[in-house]
Amino acid sequence: MKKSPQTVTFTLNGERKTFITEPDEKLLALLRREGYKGTKFGCGQGTCGSCTVLLDDRAVYSCLLYAKQAEGRNVRTIESVGTYENPSEFQEELVKNGAVQCGYCIPGMIMSATSLMETEETFEDEIVKEYMDGNLCRCTGYEKIWGALRTVLDKEAAKKAKEAK
Amino acid sequence: MKLVEFIRPASLSAARDNLRELGPNGMALAGGTALHFMQQHKPGTAVDITRLGLSYIREEGDFYRIGATTPLSDIQRYRAPRWAMHEICRRISTHQIRNISTIGGNICRVFPWADLPVVLLAMDAKMIVYDGQEEEFGADDYFSSQPAKRFLDGQILTAVKVPSLQAYHGFGSVKATRNAAAFALVTIAAVLELDGNHIKSARVAAGSAIPFPRRLPSVEAALTGKEATSQVFKEASEQAGADAPWRGREGMTPAYTKQLAEVSILDALERAATFARGRSE
Numbered sequence: 001m002k003k004s005p006q007t008v009t010f011t012l013n014g015e016r017k018t019f020i021t022e023p024d025e026k027l028l029a030l031l032r033r034e035g036y037k038g039t040k041f042g043c044g045q046g047t048c049g050s051c052t053v054l055l056d057d058r059a060v061y062s063c064l065l066y067a068k069q070a071e072g073r074n075v076r077t078i079e080s081v082g083t084y085e086n087p088s089e090f091q092e093e094l095v096k097n098g099a100v101q102c103g104y105c106i107p108g109m110i111m112s113a114t115s116l117m118e119t120e121e122t123f124e125d126e127i128v129k130e131y132m133d134g135n136l137c138r139c140t141g142y143e144k145i146w147g148a149l150r151t152v153l154d155k156e157a158a159k160k161a162k163e164a165k
Numbered sequence: 166m167k168l169v170e171f172i173r174p175a176s177l178s179a180a181r182d183n184l185r186e187l188g189p190n191g192m193a194l195a196g197g198t199a200l201h202f203m204q205q206h207k208p209g210t211a212v213d214i215t216r217l218g219l220s221y222i223r224e225e226g227d228f229y230r231i232g233a234t235t236p237l238s239d240i241q242r243y244r245a246p247r248w249a250m251h252e253i254c255r256r257i258s259t260h261q262i263r264n265i266s267t268i269g270g271n272i273c274r275v276f277p278w279a280d281l282p283v284v285l286l287a288m289d290a291k292m293i294v295y296d297g298q299e300e301e302f303g304a305d306d307y308f309s310s311q312p313a314k315r316f317l318d319g320q321i322l323t324a325v326k327v328p329s330l331q332a333y334h335g336f337g338s339v340k341a342t343r344n345a346a347a348f349a350l351v352t353i354a355a356v357l358e359l360d361g362n363h364i365k366s367a368r369v370a371a372g373s374a375i376p377f378p379r380r381l382p383s384v385e386a387a388l389t390g391k392e393a394t395s396q397v398f399k400e401a402s403e404q405a406g407a408d409a410p411w412r413g414r415e416g417m418t419p420a421y422t423k424q425l426a427e428v429s430i431l432d433a434l435e436r437a438a439t440f441a442r443g444r445s446e
Contacts, residue, residue, distance in 0.1 A: 023169060071173070131260050
């Protein structure tokens with residue numbers, strides 16, 4: 001049986017990169033040690049959603065993904081969405097709504113919302129809940145996050161409807 | 166399970182040979198979400214089978230063939246006229262898990278709370294297992310005991326064939342949970358075949374609050390040949406205790422679980438009958 005190389009190559013935030021890794025290393029651990037610390041370690045068992053990244057545009061828990069599983073794939077982290085100086089619309093809206101308290105869950109929330117906005121054409125409550133059901137927040141009670149998200153989604157839906165005409 | 170090696174064979178037969186050679190130290194990896202929680206003292210080798218073209222859903226005669234490494238979210242999003250698998254996939258775990266967890270991973274090693282075996286039993290699905298060549302197993306046979314035993318010698322589950330629902334066949338499922346992402350307290354699935362309002366055949370299966378997913382023959386017997394009325398459904402659901410030992414868990418007594426099962430069966434039957442009545446082709 002041919003031994004596998006102890007490296008992994010994938011596209012990270014638009015750039016093709018190769019990393020040294022071990023078979024047992026989780027994608028979350030690799031990302032954080034490589035400086036992508038916006039992706040948070042929360043529960044470590046696929047429940048809280050703070051480690052959410054996009055793998056080929058789908059939201060996944062990076063704590064439940066071996067780094068090797070990302071071979072050849074497209075990985076996006078919160079760093080690709082916005083920065084402190086240049087936040088995304090949803091990030092701005094979260095701040096406006098006072099929806100960020102401890103803030104630990106927010107990067108994961110934003111990644112799930114990103115996949116929602118990029119994948120769906122319309123944003124009925126049921127669909128939104130489907131995309132956001134894997135992200136927990138222990139501070140806000142969700143109301144303010146939901147409010148911020150709804151504002152952005154309504155704008156996004158209007159934009160998509162206009163484009164479709 | 167601690168991994169000391171991670172390999173990606175180029176073909177199905179190579180994957181089978183690798184797994185056979187590795188024996189108990191090898192593990193086929195699809196979504197891999199369960200691997201993180203497996204209590205195995207010996208470190209092992211993951212054999213990645215996700216790049217072998219086993220992720221698809223296609224119509225084949227009277228079946229929908231679902232590749233073993235198809236993520237649950239693909240099944241959830243798939244729509245077709247004689248298809249009902251999306252209903253239960255929507256209720257499994259969270260969005261992030263559904264995006265990576267596969268149908269094969271869910272049914273190769275069955276945990277008591279697994280939902281898909283319940284649905285596949287009710288639907289009389291067929292499981293395709295590769296061991297040099299493909300062999301087909303009916304759901305009753307496949308889920309008669311822990312399926313993991315079938316894969317000890319390198320065999321690989323390659324696909325699941327779900328029958329397309331014919332005219333006057335209806336499907337209904339109920340998953341009772343404490344919250345959206347929690348494991349099931351009780352899962353019920355039912356397929357009814359109606360002739361007018363007469364029940365020609367019934368398949369009802371249950372999982373979670375019993376030791377292993379199974380069909381409920383006493384419930385089925387109380388339905389077959391009867392009229393599809395709420396009273397008949399109620400009497401049939403009351404047979405749940407005759408088929409399985411309902412266990413108390415998460416603060417619920419066995420009596421409560423049994424009642425929850427009966428109510429869930431009643432609900433699943435009502436849904437299946439409504440579904441069947443609306444389908445004349």
